[in-house]
Amino acid sequence: MKLYETLEQQLKKETNFVTDNGELKKWVVLNKAQNFDEELIGLLLDNADLKEKFFVNVKGTLVFNQNLFVQFLEQKNYLNDSYTKYKNKVGLTIDGKYLKQRNEVALVWPFKDCILEGGQSREEDKREEIFFNEILAQDEITQLLEPKVLTNAKRIDKDGEKPLDQFNRNENGTITDNLIIKGNNLLALHTLKEEFAGKIKLIYIDPPYNTGNDSFGYNDNFNHSTWMTFMKNRLMIAKELLSESGFLFIQINDIESAYLQLLADEIFDRSNFLTSICVKMSHLSGTKMAHKDKKLPKIKEHILMYSKNKLNVNLNPQYIETSWEDAFSRYNSFIVKNGYDDNNCNKWEVITVNEAITRNSIDKSNPKKLNQFLIENASLIFRTARNRSADYSKYPKDLFSKYVKDKNNPQNYHFIYKGEDVSFAEEKIRLIEGKRRPTSIVGDIWTDIGINNLSNEGNVELRFGKKPELLLSRIVSLVTNQNDIVLDYHLGSGTTASVAHKMKRQYIGIEQLDYGDNDSVKRLQNVIQGEQSGVSKAYNWQGGGSFVYLELKKYNQTFIEQIEAAKDTEALLQIWEQMKAKSFLNYNVDIKKQDEHLEEFKALSLAEQKQHLCELLDKNQLYVNLSSLNDTDFACTEEEKKVTKDFYQIN
Numbered sequence: 001m002k003l004y005e006t007l008e009q010q011l012k013k014e015t016n017f018v019t020d021n022g023e024l025k026k027w028v029v030l031n032k033a034q035n036f037d038e039e040l041i042g043l044l045l046d047n048a049d050l051k052e053k054f055f056v057n058v059k060g061t062l063v064f065n066q067n068l069f070v071q072f073l074e075q076k077n078y079l080n081d082s083y084t085k086y087k088n089k090v091g092l093t094i095d096g097k098y099l100k101q102r103n104e105v106a107l108v109w110p111f112k113d114c115i116l117e118g119g120q121s122r123e124e125d126k127r128e129e130i131f132f133n134e135i136l137a138q139d140e141i142t143q144l145l146e147p148k149v150l151t152n153a154k155r156i157d158k159d160g161e162k163p164l165d166q167f168n169r170n171e172n173g174t175i176t177d178n179l180i181i182k183g184n185n186l187l188a189l190h191t192l193k194e195e196f197a198g199k200i201k202l203i204y205i206d207p208p209y210n211t212g213n214d215s216f217g218y219n220d221n222f223n224h225s226t227w228m229t230f231m232k233n234r235l236m237i238a239k240e241l242l243s244e245s246g247f248l249f250i251q252i253n254d255i256e257s258a259y260l261q262l263l264a265d266e267i268f269d270r271s272n273f274l275t276s277i278c279v280k281m282s283h284l285s286g287t288k289m290a291h292k293d294k295k296l297p298k299i300k301e302h303i304l305m306y307s308k309n310k311l312n313v314n315l316n317p318q319y320i321e322t323s324w325e326d327a328f329s330r331y332n333s334f335i336v337k338n339g340y341d342d343n344n345c346n347k348w349e350v351i352t353v354n355e356a357i358t359r360n361s362i363d364k365s366n367p368k369k370l371n372q373f374l375i376e377n378a379s380l381i382f383r384t385a386r387n388r389s390a391d392y393s394k395y396p397k398d399l400f401s402k403y404v405k406d407k408n409n410p411q412n413y414h415f416i417y418k419g420e421d422v423s424f425a426e427e428k429i430r431l432i433e434g435k436r437r438p439t440s441i442v443g444d445i446w447t448d449i450g451i452n453n454l455s456n457e458g459n460v461e462l463r464f465g466k467k468p469e470l471l472l473s474r475i476v477s478l479v480t481n482q483n484d485i486v487l488d489y490h491l492g493s494g495t496t497a498s499v500a501h502k503m504k505r506q507y508i509g510i511e512q513l514d515y516g517d518n519d520s521v522k523r524l525q526n527v528i529q530g531e532q533s534g535v536s537k538a539y540n541w542q543g544g545g546s547f548v549y550l551e552l553k554k555y556n557q558t559f560i561e562q563i564e565a566a567k568d569t570e571a572l573l574q575i576w577e578q579m580k581a582k583s584f585l586n587y588n589v590d591i592k593k594q595d596e597h598l599e600e601f602k603a604l605s606l607a608e609q610k611q612h613l614c615e616l617l618d619k620n621q622l623y624v625n626l627s628s629l630n631d632t633d634f635a636c637t638e639e640e641k642k643v644t645k646d647f648y649q650i651n
């Protein structure tokens with residue numbers, strides 16, 4: 001048997017390598033080979049011929065000749081019909097191989113292969129971040145990303161808040177409660193994975209823009225890398241949470257937009273990039289005009305839009321109100337039907353719109369009356385447009401004709417006039433706030449959102465970055481339907497959750513900071529009480545509904561509380577002993593050195609000693625892992641155990 005037949009036969013023993021049509025998934029095999037996959041290598045070793053061909057014996061140890069294997073697999077004439085991934089490609093090559101195929105083109109930045117916890121507990125905090133290398137710090141990463149214990153759970157509705165009794169679930173067992181989670185978003189996203197993977201329809205995020213003024217200011221040295229790593233870690237898990245027909249929207253300004261797009265392309269695949277929406281987010285006024293001789297005043301932001309899988313994209317087109325002139329400047333003809341129906345349309349009379357206005361004695365100098373006449377008669381006002389793919393030559397030129405494309409579907413017809421397709425103004429009239437109005441379809445430049453009165457929306461303030469409810473409602477309407485799940489893991493003042501609540505979508509919001517009186521929780525309480533700002537009127541919002549508030553239980557919190565309560569150095573030293581024993585300290589903390597300098601520690605004031613110990617913990621903001629729920633060291637309360645078990649559905 002030829003070697004490639006042997007290889008094919010052997011590889012097909014692994015069902016994951018075979019398509020539904022029984023063909024070999026060559027790209028999967030290639031990928032596994034590139035990652036020295038144990039299963040693949042084991043399969044090759046099981047066959048004597050393959051073992052001899054693709055392994056070299058070095059001092060008694062067999063070493064996989066990855067290069068040779070990949071080259072062999074990539075031969076053009078090998079397994080031609082399974083060669084689907086790279087087939088018919090046009091692209092740049094080196095040595096006859098596509099750059100992508102060689103895996104030689106990638107977006108790279110310092111600390112790319114790291115995990116960055118990235119978080120603050122107070123707005124003014126600046127943290128020195130730890131980058132956990134994905135290979136070197138596997139244990140730390142596994143621990144960091146394990147699902148977490150939940151605490152402080154309460155249900156909030158019209159009657160106020162009460163301890164959470166139980167999560168509500170649908171027939172598939174999925175939680176149907178709206179959730180607001182306080183805590184680091186990376187860890188919260190990983191906590192949600194078990195319950196919500198593949199179920200989220202829309203993720204909208206409005207992350208820190210890395211302007212130098214936001215929370216990324218603390219790491220000036222590698223500010224850009226930090227930001228990229230921060231975004232990458234979160235986008236990767238976000239993708240897992242999206243359903244196959246789901247969408248991601250990321251709002252961003254010029255500084256990182258191009259980099260973010262490349263990054264998201266890499267994670268979501270370039271083919272899933274749908275568009276970059278340009279949205280007007282400020283006015284040509286104020287301080288931005290001060291340097292108008294140096295730079296163009298910034299009034300736009302970008303919203304990058306991705307699908308999870310472009311084959312499943314299904315949008316609800318959006319329309320905005322416009323003037324009659326803008327919508328219908330070319331709709332100049334008017335039908336006088338004289339009592340004839342569609343089947344007798346060849347008897348219809350066609351006049352100009354101006355003629356119709358005159359015949360109906362409409363006062364043209366009265367815009368209100370004129371507009372009313374035009375809107376009422378929109379089903380008689382039309383324009384024509386050439387249809388290059390249809391041949392209407394046999395239809396009479398100066399009369400209306402009815403055109404049925406599919407004889408099996410006679411109800412589906414349109415009209416032709418003068419050899420062209422007829423479009424009626426009626427098609428662009430829609431009900432807005434209960435009134436018929438001319439509209440145009442929303443494209444990828446949004447200048448109509450408006451930011452006036454933004455600071456009052458929801459009765460909460462956010463100094464930087466609060467987004468208008470109208471913006472969120474457009475995105476939510478575009479890609480979701482009632483009861484779909486919407487997620488925002490940079491919730492800020494809660495705009496996304498507030499809009500989702502008013503629009504009857506299920507939502508999950510994650511935010512690390514407690515904004516006090518301006519917190520998203522306060523805002524949602526206002527929404528439940530029926531507040532009337534933002535999009536309330538558009539959705540006839542009357543109040544009601546509920547949400548569940550949760551926190552990720554912090555491991556360090558117990559230590560911090562003990563340190564704060566300690567009365568003297570003796571007590572602090574005992575706490576230090578406990579901290580050492582738990583061994584959850586950051587690997588940057590050298591326990592031996594700390595102990596060697598105990599005398600210096602004792603010489604500090606009590607406040608300084610407390611601060612020092614807290615600083616050691618600050619770098620290790622670990623939360624309590626689900627696997628430690630019953631570990632007495634972590635002192636989880638019965639309440640926490642109950643809620644956590646209910647969330648993860650464990651006994």
Ligand SMILES: C[S@@+](CC[C@H](N)C(=O)[O-])C[C@H]1O[C@@H](n2cnc3c(N)ncnc32)[C@H](O)[C@@H]1O
Pocket residue numbers: 117118119120183184185186206207208215462464465466467468489490491492493494495496510511512513
């Ligand atoms: C620009 S604001 C979002 C504003 C929001 N769109 C609104 O309309 O109110 C970004 C938010 O992301 C939050 N954030 C940043 N890093 C985070 C992290 N690691 N975990 C959770 N939230 C984070 C910040 O605290 C901030 O509130």
